[in-house]
Amino acid sequence: MTNTIADIEEADVILITGSNTTENHPVISSFVKRAVTRRGAKLIVVDPRRIKLAEFSEKWLRPNLGTDVAWLNGLMHVIIKEELYDKAFVEKRTEGFDALKAAVEKFTPEHVTEITGIPARDIVEAARIYAGAKAASILYCMGITQHTTGTDNVKSLANLAMLCGNIGIPGGGVNPLRGQNNVQGACDMGGLPNVFSGYQPVNDPGNISKMEKAWGVTGLSDKPGLTVTEMVPMAHKGEFKAMYIIGENPLVSDADLNHAEASFSQLDFLVVQDIFMTETAKTADVVLPSCCFAEKDGTFSNTERRVQRVRKAVEPPGDVWEDWRITAEIASRMGYDMGFENAEAVFAEIAMVTPSYGGITWERIDREGLHWPCPSTDHPGTPILHTETFPIGRGKFFPIAFIPPAEITDDEYPLYMTTGRVLYHYHTGTMTRKTEGLNERSPESFVEISKADAAKYDLKDGDRVKVASRRGEIEVVLSVSDKAVDGTVFIPFHFAEAAANRLTNSALDPVSKIPEFKVCAVKISKAA
Amino acid sequence: MDEKTILINGNRLTIQPEETILETARRNGIDIPTLCHLKGAIPTGACRICVVEVEKARALMPACTTPAQPGMVVHTESPEVVNSRRISIELLLSSGNHNCSVRKSDTGSFTSFQLEVQKYDNTDDLCPVWGDCELQDLAYRYQVSGEAFESTKTKYPMETVNPFIVRDFSRCILCGRCVQACNDIQVNNAISFGYRGSEAKIVASGDRALKDSDCVFCGECVQACPVGALVEKECRYAWRPWEARKVKTTCSYCGVGCQLTLHIMDNQVIKVAGTEDVAPNNGSLCVKGRFGYSFIHSPERLTTPLIKENGKFREAGWEEALNLVAKRFAEIRDTHGGDSMGVLTSARVTNEDNYLAQKFARGVLKTNNIDHCARL
Ligand code: SF4
Ligand code: SF4
Ligand code: SF4
Ligand code: FES
Numbered sequence: 048m049t050n051t052i053a054d055i056e057e058a059d060v061i062l063i064t065g066s067n068t069t070e071n072h073p074v075i076s077s078f079v080k081r082a083v084t085r086r087g088a089k090l091i092v093v094d095p096r097r098i099k100l101a102e103f104s105e106k107w108l109r110p111n112l113g114t115d116v117a118w119l120n121g122l123m124h125v126i127i128k129e130e131l132y133d134k135a136f137v138e139k140r141t142e143g144f145d146a147l148k149a150a151v152e153k154f155t156p157e158h159v160t161e162i163t164g165i166p167a168r169d170i171v172e173a174a175r176i177y178a179g180a181k182a183a184s185i186l187y188c189m190g191i192t193q194h195t196t197g198t199d200n201v202k203s204l205a206n207l208a209m210l211c212g213n214i215g216i217p218g219g220g221v222n223p224l225r226g227q228n229n230v231q232g233a234c235d236m237g238g239l240p241n242v243f244s245g246y247q248p249v250n251d252p253g254n255i256s257k258m259e260k261a262w263g264v265t266g267l268s269d270k271p272g273l274t275v276t277e278m279v280p281m282a283h284k285g286e287f288k289a290m291y292i293i294g295e296n297p298l299v300s301d302a303d304l305n306h307a308e309a310s311f312s313q314l315d316f317l318v319v320q321d322i323f324m325t326e327t328a329k330t331a332d333v334v335l336p337s338c339c340f341a342e343k344d345g346t347f348s349n350t351e352r353r354v355q356r357v358r359k360a361v362e363p364p365g366d367v368w369e370d371w372r373i374t375a376e377i378a379s380r381m382g383y384d385m386g387f388e389n390a391e392a393v394f395a396e397i398a399m400v401t402p403s404y405g406g407i408t409w410e411r412i413d414r415e416g417l418h419w420p421c422p423s424t425d426h427p428g429t430p431i432l433h434t435e436t437f438p439i440g441r442g443k444f445f446p447i448a449f450i451p452p453a454e455i456t457d458d459e460y461p462l463y464m465t466t467g468r469v470l471y472h473y474h475t476g477t478m479t480r481k482t483e484g485l486n487e488r489s490p491e492s493f494v495e496i497s498k499a500d501a502a503k504y505d506l507k508d509g510d511r512v513k514v515a516s517r518r519g520e521i522e523v524v525l526s527v528s529d530k531a532v533d534g535t536v537f538i539p540f541h542f543a544e545a546a547a548n549r550l551t552n553s554a555l556d557p558v559s560k561i562p563e564f565k566v567c568a569v570k571i572s573k574a575a
Numbered sequence: 576m577d578e579k580t581i582l583i584n585g586n587r588l589t590i591q592p593e594e595t596i597l598e599t600a601r602r603n604g605i606d607i608p609t610l611c612h613l614k615g616a617i618p619t620g621a622c623r624i625c626v627v628e629v630e631k632a633r634a635l636m637p638a639c640t641t642p643a644q645p646g647m648v649v650h651t652e653s654p655e656v657v658n659s660r661r662i663s664i665e666l667l668l669s670s671g672n673h674n675c676s677v678r679k680s681d682t683g684s685f686t687s688f689q690l691e692v693q694k695y696d697n698t699d700d701l702c703p704v705w706g707d708c709e710l711q712d713l714a715y716r717y718q719v720s721g722e723a724f725e726s727t728k729t730k731y732p733m734e735t736v737n738p739f740i741v742r743d744f745s746r747c748i749l750c751g752r753c754v755q756a757c758n759d760i761q762v763n764n765a766i767s768f769g770y771r772g773s774e775a776k777i778v779a780s781g782d783r784a785l786k787d788s789d790c791v792f793c794g795e796c797v798q799a800c801p802v803g804a805l806v807e808k809e810c811r812y813a814w815r816p817w818e819a820r821k822v823k824t825t826c827s828y829c830g831v832g833c834q835l836t837l838h839i840m841d842n843q844v845i846k847v848a849g850t851e852d853v854a855p856n857n858g859s860l861c862v863k864g865r866f867g868y869s870f871i872h873s874p875e876r877l878t879t880p881l882i883k884e885n886g887k888f889r890e891a892g893w894e895e896a897l898n899l900v901a902k903r904f905a906e907i908r909d910t911h912g913g914d915s916m917g918v919l920t921s922a923r924v925t926n927e928d929n930y931l932a933q934k935f936a937r938g939v940l941k942t943n944n945i946d947h948c949a950r951l
Binding site for chain 2: 071103224228233287290295300324341357359377393470
């Protein structure tokens with residue numbers, strides 16, 4: 048997030064898109080709801096489902112799946128045409144305005160209606176509300192990123208925020224809500240193929256020699272590596288030999304699961320390190336048991352870049368180790384002694400080689416976490432990014448063209464399907480499904496459908512149905528719901544036995560390599 | 576007299592705009608007891624425990640709702656104040672099953688009362704929040720018992736039909752904090768005051784069970800309840816505050832990173848509370864963070880390394896497993912090159928774990944094939 052969670056309550060207008068916040072980030076949703084009910088902020092929800100937050104909104108816009116660039120360009124079209132944008136900000140802090148203006152020129156409200164299904168009047172009104180705010184915050188989540196155009200969607204949101212001067216101010220910002228607890232940290236730490244910790248590119252010779260010196264090694268590769276979504280097809284072709292998977296369960300979370308399963312079985316050697324025997328662990332050659340969060344010391348970085356302490360509270364069951372210790376022990380058996388005594392020593396090295404974490408120590412975050420960038424031990428941390436300048440100087444507008452989703456409906460597969468989470472479960476369910484109460488509230492997978500669609504296919508609430516896409520099929524219970532809109536169904540992805548990702552499309556965004564989880568075409572019929 | 580100051584118990588204190596007497600006092604370390612007051616919510620002034628004497632005012636004033644006005648002279652523990660508080664506390668104690676031994680036991684009435692309470696709650700223990708109750712603390716502080724008034728009978732049966740929260744109406748003092756927690760803080764709007772006068776009850780819409788209402792089981796109301804009326808089902812009667820160790824940590828579910836206080840007994844997490852007064856969540860949690868901790872002690876946890884042989888796992892020691900992994904990784908790296916290998920690290924493990932995973936991929940396997948599953 049460019050801004051903090053607490054900062055949401057400072058906004059006059061909040062635009063939420065592709066985030067079912069009450070179910071996925073419940074505590075953040077309370078900040079949003081309080082802003083609306085107690086401070087009179089106006090909420091605009093743009094989501095294909097009638098999510099809970101729509102009840103709190105001034106406007107709920109319902110775009111067809113995969114048409115986000117179109118409505119965003121539509122908003123900007125109106126804002127530019129009616130001269131509602133922040134001229135001073137555009138002038139002083141940005142570049143590329145003319146190109147943006149040209150790109151959104153043809154996205155008249157009427158044209159946008161054709162693509163997105165959102166009434167033209169709503170586009171105009173939403174644009175005026177957003178542009179009229181002193182400070183407007185944008186919140187988004189996987190509903191924006193998990194598309195073949197995910198990167199374009201995110202750039203479009205940034206365009207909109209810059210256009211109205213909503214960057215670098217309290218109550219503003221472009222705020223991605225991170226799904227898993229430490230996605231932010233995994234990225235910050237260099238758990239990415241192209242950067243060391245702190246986003247230091249691996250193809251920069253300066254960074255290579257700095258790390259070689261810090262680590263006491265030679266021969267670091269300056270060739271950016273493969274993303275997980277690229278590794279899987281490599282494995283499929285037999286070009287990938289070994290994988291070491293730590294705490295992840297790609298055999299439920301991967302798009303086009305059937306293909307992923309076949310790919311993993313091609314590996315010569317697979318090591319999985321986890322707290323449970325997950326679907327992925329079952330296919331491993333060696334399984335290494337690790338501590339869960341309550342059994343170890345360390346830090347997580349949350350979605351607002353706040354680095355916070357994790358503390359050991361209980362002894363682990365059996366003979367189970369911390370993840371970092373297992374990794375270090377493998378390394379030393381391969382001839383490289385990492386030499387850390389405890390997790391705090393690891394953190395000290397992180398701070399040493401990672402400028403944005405440079406000023407953070409465990410002692411400083413003992414009571415409350417700090418926001419990076421925090422370059423020195425007397426730096427207070429950075430709650431709001433880009434207050435004076437952007438890292439690259441001026442903020443750049445990217446003209447973005449609309450590209451339709453990779454898969455569209457046809458006579459055989461007439462319904463759109465999108466995926467997501469439910470309140471009571473988390474990710475692939477390996478943790479939440481071990482709590483009876485959570486299972487009691489949400490026992491099994493379901494497909495959510497509108498009343499009209501249910502009637503059209505002659506289906507009743509509670510029916511067992513077969514949902515099939517071009518890649519696979521699953522059996523689930525039908526749930527007729529007001530949240531669903533005609534023509535689009537929703538399936539949560541927590542349930543391994545009816546994994547939504549047997550259906551989803553693994554077509555990737557060309558830049559982020561994120562699969563298009565949020566759109567595919569399906570058909571539904573009563574289960575035999 | 577200075578324009579922007581008030582006198583509390585003889586201390587001259589500067590006031591800040593729009594501050595209540597309570598806020599001025601607390602900011603300056605003067606303790607005024609409260610019961611219905613809930614930080615961050617809209618004050619209701621319902622319980623009158625926080626009353627103070629303001630010179631020249633006609634009656635005692637609730638400190639939690641009365642704005643601090645320049646020139647006020649306030650006494651927070653005058654005899655009149657103490658008397659009023661005692662009566663308020665006595666009334667609350669006599670309404671319902673407050674069997675925390677603060678009654679006079681010499682008349683023998685406690686015994687019959689206790690038997691009744693035990694029947695209602697089906698236990699022979701004292702109140703489940705004994706030692707962790709704000710009403711009990713007040714009764715002790717002001718030395719009052721529950722016998723001053725005729726005790727009123729509980730009208731509503733306990734609600735135990737959901738997996739997470741027990742609603743014990745016999746111990747509800749109708750302070751309204753749960754309602755504020757649900758409506759003002761979490762804005763789930765699931766509960767409110769229902770019925771009037773002596774029939775009053777906190778109800779979920781249409782007086783339904785929580786499980787059939789809009790309740791999302793965030794447990795904010797449980798954390799807000801000052802007494803034993805709302806208690807987590809799992810740990811009801813399972814712990815006492817002096818037996819549990821508390822450890823502050825960060826939630827391991829979503830990216831909000833809520834701060835949690837784990838309550839530990841016998842190496843088991845037995846209760847989770849939101850850590851008050853620290854960002855980002857200021858004590859709030861959701862159902863996963865508060866109630867989704869069973870996985871920690873699940874019997875399905877992996878407890879030893881496993882090596883697959885002929886398609887079947889067998890248990891192995893760390894030495895054997897680590898040596899095997901190191902040997903195979905080294906062989907593959909040396910025959911096929913590091914770029915034929917990959918590491919998937921995790922959005923679930925710590926920064927320290929992640930940092931070493933990438934250091935291992937880059938420094939030992941000599942490849943940048945390192946990623947995590949956040950794209951998925
Ligand atoms: S658990 Fe949460 S939603 Fe349910 S009544 Fe309590 S505060 Fe409201
Ligand atoms: S349930 Fe607890 S918080 Fe709610 S009114 Fe009763 S005593 Fe107060
Ligand atoms: S308590 Fe809920 S909202 Fe907070 S971090 Fe945990 S899962 Fe997220
Ligand atoms: S705390 Fe002030 S009236 Fe209850």
